[in-house]
Amino acid sequence: MFFGGNPFHGGMPGGIPGGSGRGATRSDVDTTKLYETLGVDKDASKKDIRKAYMKLSRTHHPDKGGDEHKFKEISAAYEILSDDDKRAQYDKYGLDGVSGDDVGAAGGEDLFSMFFGGGGRSRRNSGPRKGPSVNHPMKVSLEDLYNGKTVKLAVNRKVIQGTPVECTRCKGQGAIVEVRQMGPGMITQMQRQCDQCGGQGQQCTFKSERKILEVHVDKGMCEGDKITFGGMSDEVPKMEPGDINFIVQEKEHELFKRKGADLLVVKEVSLNQALCGFTWKIKHLDGRVLVIKSRPGEVIKPEMNTKEALPFVKVLPDEGMPSKGNPFVRGNMYVMFRVEFPDDNELPSNVIDQLRSLLxxxxxxxxxxxxxxxVVHLNPADLRSFGKGGANQSSNEAHDEDEDGGGRPVQCQQS
Structure with a gap:
């Protein structure tokens, strides 16, 4: 697996180089926003901070008609400032120092977006970015999706060998700026990916590592479901490794069709079986043999008794697929019937007389x-031909085209 880097990893010229931002204290770091949110001074005691938080939370709690976003800001600010370690990191590095920590009160929102509206800051500063993930399709039979299965698959990944060093050409930016003169007194700056480090900002050597992964297919998984192995993709400098995802692709089954947790099977029956009964033996996905029999006197019809012409269907409850996450609850098995009628001239006259007397x-x-x-007789037909009969059909279609503007205009000839 090989992945190219981000050509703009270092930002525009004059910007902040890529990294976590936890080096030396910068003069442009905002270390007052959280104190302002709680309405306290920077030297406020923990008691004063808690008192301010209790007062504001009662006012802005959503259950009391308050602003939910404001309440999240207050909760996040209190969670950071009430912790001595997090407060010390914030006082030195600002939100850069705590955005990578587990701040649960933020409700899953990015701290920079929460306090600054997403402007002027990037999630890049909240910690190491994650490298690209790799998706592998994995064909799975319907039997394995029904019963569950664990398979071992081998993957090759690139891992960094040794310690990465800063690229000397781009000085760790991942991009270089070229200045070109367009004309007298006119210059232009162009930024492009560093060709020496591939946009990573660091240079390193890689080695190939072979891993054996145990891929567990859960019962009831569906087409498109992911089986994820976190951090198992190729290693990239200054990034956390991405994930390896195995994407389930359901193989076509010779007997069953699947939709959700339900199964569908088509059964063709003769006219005799449709009227007099049938016995049908099938092998289920878990290896059980089911014998499906019609009830005495039950008639299989060509269509359902509805306004719409729907196929005749019966159901076998709880014989479908296991539900994903709750395999003890199963779907249903639907049987769609197709009645095969005798062909023309297949019934002799004596059989017709017997059927006429019995049916x-x-x-x-x-x-x-x-x-x-x-006296007339009927010929075989196709309903798709309905509306296309008559000798004047082609001329009628041409007339319709003229009305729609699709025909050729008629020109008057002047003498």
Whole structure:
């Protein structure tokens, strides 16, 4: 695995070089914002800080109609200033010194965005950035998604060998600035990625490391689910290693179709089976053999008894997929039936006479005089051809095009 660096890692010329910001104290660090949030002086005691926090939290608590964002600011400021170590870091380095710590009162928000509205600051200063993650597709059978499975996979990753050193060409910026003269009295500055360090700001050597990962496929996982191994991607200077993600890709099954936790299977039955009953043996995903039988007198119909022409479907409760995170709750198995009718001229006349006498609602012959009516027969057809009949269909379509402006204009010839 190889990843290119960020060509603008060091920022624009004159900006702050990349890094955590926890070196020597800088004169431009704001170390008063948290005290101002609580309305106390910088030399306030812990008792005064707690007193101010209790007063403000009662006023701005969301349950009492207060501003939720303001309440988060107050809580974060108190959590930092009430801790001696965090307060000392803040007094020396500002939010740079504490933004990488576990400040739970911030409610998951970035401290810089919380107190400064996201302007002029970057999350880059809150700690080391995370390197790029790598996604690997992993094809999994429906049986393994039903039962769960652990597989061992080998991955190769690059790890830093030795200690990285600062790039001498860009001085750790990751980018270099080139000044070009465009004309008399006109110059331009262009920033580009440092070609010596690849935009990392540091130079180092890598070695290949082979890792064996145990990838556990949970029961009920779906297409697109991720199995993540944190920090197992390639190492990058001045960054935390990214993650390796295995993306589940569900293999097509020869019998079952899946949607969520439900399974669908299609069963073709003859007209005899649809009317007189059927017995069907299938092998489930966990190896069990199920024998599905129709109830005595049950009729399988070509379509459901609804206004819409829906396929005839039956359900087997709790025989679907395990639910992800709760494998003891399973979906259902739906069986969609397709009734196969006999082909033309397949039934002999004696069989037709027997069926007519046995089946309900036989055809009642119509009375008519052959000399006065016309007897016709039906031919096979496709409903997609409905509306396309008639000799004038092509001319009608051309007329429609003319109305829509799609036809050619007619020009008048002058003599």
């Amino acid at each position: 309900p609602e036989p055809d009642v012959p119509e009375e008519y005089d052959p000399d006065e009516v016309e």
